Amino acid sequence: MIEEPSLFDVSVAEGRLQGAEGHYRKHYADLAGLYADQASFAALLAEKAGDIAYEVTSFTPGGKTSDLIMGVTRMEPGQVGREFFLTRGHIHAEGDRPELYYTLAGRGLMQMESPEGEVRLIEMKPGQVCYVPPFWIHRSVNLGSETLVMFFAYPADSGQDYGIIERSGGMRVRVMDDGQGGWVAEDNPDWRPRSAAEVARIMGDEVAA
Ligand code: S6P
Numbered sequence: 001m002i003e004e005p006s007l008f009d010v011s012v013a014e015g016r017l018q019g020a021e022g023h024y025r026k027h028y029a030d031l032a033g034l035y036a037d038q039a040s041f042a043a044l045l046a047e048k049a050g051d052i053a054y055e056v057t058s059f060t061p062g063g064k065t066s067d068l069i070m071g072v073t074r075m076e077p078g079q080v081g082r083e084f085f086l087t088r089g090h091i092h093a094e095g096d097r098p099e100l101y102y103t104l105a106g107r108g109l110m111q112m113e114s115p116e117g118e119v120r121l122i123e124m125k126p127g128q129v130c131y132v133p134p135f136w137i138h139r140s141v142n143l144g145s146e147t148l149v150m151f152f153a154y155p156a157d158s159g160q161d162y163g164i165i166e167r168s169g170g171m172r173v174r175v176m177d178d179g180q181g182g183w184v185a186e187d188n189p190d191w192r193p194r195s196a197a198e199v200a201r202i203m204g205d206e207v208a209a
């Protein structure tokens, strides 16, 4: 059976893929442990624990390797202490699956980390598309004072492993306000390198290649 083509409207103003059946929300209360500054996070929760930090609307046509999931991520602007708001981040459970992120509104940054701990930080503004290659842990960061809206697409059988970030004590750097209207990447002192065994598990056959 061959799938029917479909068409969706993207509302940039609402940060949504209209008519998409996939939907999930993260409230500030769901983001415990993500940020460095515990006191500032507690203050944020006291003010808006139940508010939406970010929201994803998506369309999942099927689960075939060759199929694509697409959707829109909308993230509020703000900081926890000096640290900019971010998504939890993950690596694809099928590590060799890539992803595209096309920025529609706001000022964002794609924070990426390889299994071996290399860091890549790519700023994104509307009209730019960021290619996240296979095997990169990725999270998005809202650097601006406006809502960040990004369209994404990735292979339907990718899956997400969120534990990879927790297991290493967070990502290697934190993206902080530099106090001069910009950002700076600061080393995360809690970060622990992944073991050779974990890197080999993630990379699978690529290690031998
Ligand atoms: C999924 C893709 C995005 C994120 C979304 C929220 O592979 O990268 O749809 O799910 O931006 O981020 P997170 O880290 O909570 O999944």
Ligand code: ZN
Residues within 6 Å of the ligand: 090, 092, 099, 138, 154
């Ligand atoms: Zn992803």
